[in-house]
Amino acid sequence: MLVIETKKELKDKLSAFFSNSKSLGLVPTMGALHAGHLSLIEKASKENDQVVVSIFVNPTQFNNQKDLEKYPKTLENDLNLIKTVSDSIIVYTPSIEEIYKNNIAAEVYNFDGLDTVMEGEFRDNHFNGVGTIVEELLTSISPNKAYFGEKDYQQLQIIRKLVQLKNIPVEIIGCPIVREESGLAMSSRNERLSTPMRKEAALIYSTLKDAKEMFGTKSALEVIEWVENQFKNNTFLNIEYFQIADIETLKPIKEKLSNKKYRAFIAIFVDDIRLIDNIAL
Numbered sequence: 001m002l003v004i005e006t007k008k009e010l011k012d013k014l015s016a017f018f019s020n021s022k023s024l025g026l027v028p029t030m031g032a033l034h035a036g037h038l039s040l041i042e043k044a045s046k047e048n049d050q051v052v053v054s055i056f057v058n059p060t061q062f063n064n065q066k067d068l069e070k071y072p073k074t075l076e077n078d079l080n081l082i083k084t085v086s087d088s089i090i091v092y093t094p095s096i097e098e099i100y101k102n103n104i105a106a107e108v109y110n111f112d113g114l115d116t117v118m119e120g121e122f123r124d125n126h127f128n129g130v131g132t133i134v135e136e137l138l139t140s141i142s143p144n145k146a147y148f149g150e151k152d153y154q155q156l157q158i159i160r161k162l163v164q165l166k167n168i169p170v171e172i173i174g175c176p177i178v179r180e181e182s183g184l185a186m187s188s189r190n191e192r193l194s195t196p197m198r199k200e201a202a203l204i205y206s207t208l209k210d211a212k213e214m215f216g217t218k219s220a221l222e223v224i225e226w227v228e229n230q231f232k233n234n235t236f237l238n239i240e241y242f243q244i245a246d247i248e249t250l251k252p253i254k255e256k257l258s259n260k261k262y263r264a265f266i267a268i269f270v271d272d273i274r275l276i277d278n279i280a281l
Contacts, residue, residue, distance in 0.1 A: 001083055003091045007140050010052075010092055014141065022049035026143035026170075028134060031055040032072040032188030033081045036178035040147040041085045043175055048145060053082055054092040054137055056099065060106040061129030067274070072191055092141070099136060106132045109165065114158050114250050118243055118265050119276070130155055131162050138168050145171045149178070151185050153263060153278045154250055177277075179205065185277045197270045200236040204268055207231075208279040211242075211264050215281045220244045220253050223264075231268070240267040240274070244281065 004010045017024065025048035027040045044051045055078055062068035075093065082089055096104065106128040109115070115127035138146060148156050156174050163172055178186045183205035184198065193201060207230050214223050224242055231239040243252045247261045256262070262281045267274060 001079065001087050001089055001091060003079065003093060005093055005095065006098055007094065010090070010141065013090065014052075017050055018142070023145070024048055024141070024143045025051045026137065026141055026146040027051065027053045028137050028146065028148070029053060029055055029078075030057045030071065030188065031078050032074050032191065033078045034178075034186045034188065034190070036149055036151065036186035038081060038085055039178050040149060040175050041082065041089065043173070044145070044147050045086050045089070047173075048143075050088070050090065051086070052090045052092055052141055052143065054094075054141075056092075056094055056133065058099075058129060058133040059096060059104055060100075060132055061126050063123045063126055066272075070192070072188055099133065107135070109162065111158050111161050111165075114154070114161055117154075117245065117250050117252060118241060119154050119267070122240060122267065127155070127158050130158065134159055135162060135166060135168070138163070138170055139166075143170055145173050147173045147175055149176075150174050151177045151187065151277065153247075154265065157248075157250060183209075185275070187275060189273055189275060192273050193270060197236060197273070200234070201268070201270055201275060203230070203234070203237060204266060204275065204277050205279075208264055208266060208277060212279050212281050215244070215256075215262070215264070220256060220262075227264075227266070236270060238269040240269060242266045247280075 025044035027044050029037055041053060057071055059068055108128055109131045120127055160172050182202035184201050207227055211223050211227050227242045231237050243265050244262055245252050247263050263278050264281055265278045267276045
């Protein structure tokens with residue numbers, strides 16, 4: 001396994017690779033890897049001749065400085081986990097200076113409203129930060145395919161829009177959510193949960209499953225009210241939002257249409273730890 005810290009070294013390494021017309025897959029991460037990340041890396045490894053995994057905690061997508069400071073950094077463990085998938089993967093671990101030089105700021109994008117709802121409503125400038133780092137990685141690495149998990153479904157749709165806006169020649173692959181035994185969606189932030197918190201957090205997915213079943217017979221507004229009530233008196237879990245949205249526009253709905261597909265999205269605080277999840281309806 002090769003660990004590379006600079007764009008120049010990475011470009012030099014990949015230039016010889018591209019001259020042989022082999023396929024390249026990219027898995028962008030912020031580290032603190034878990035089985036969800038490994039599933040992306042495994043899929044990328046099966047579908048490409050070479051895989052690059054980037055590990056970079058991107059400061060411009062954090063609207064909360066404390067959240068950035070607390071984000072787990074476990075590079076040695078991450079490298080060991082990547083080796084369990086393949087020892088031939090290239091791991092790109094740039095510094096903040098390597099990515100942003102002397103200007104740690106996000107580009108501003110027009111995502112046609114995909115970024116103003118749900119996460120965008122509660123995390124100011126978040127998706128401009130996501131777009132900035134993803135555009136940088138896609139254009140500097142030039143993969144044939146890039147892999148993202150559906151746990152961040154809104155982010156996945158925004159990245160697809162980014163690729164369209166910037167005419168970046170890459171196929172964006174969305175991959176299913178990987179869950180813990182309790183149903184809790186795997187997340188790097190889960191490592192900050194105490195045992196009682198983790199047990200309580202299982203309510204998030206069980207509520208989503210019940211909401212999906214209800215959506216077959218109840219109105220969207222009835223489902224939303226029911227979900228909000230499930231967390232109203234919970235001392236561990238505080239709901240930030242629950243929305244049912246069109247999967248293409250991500251606009252929240254008030255009534256169902258037979259020719260549309262929908263997803264339910266939720267954000268929950270467990271103490272000061274923010275968890276998100278979603279489910280297809």
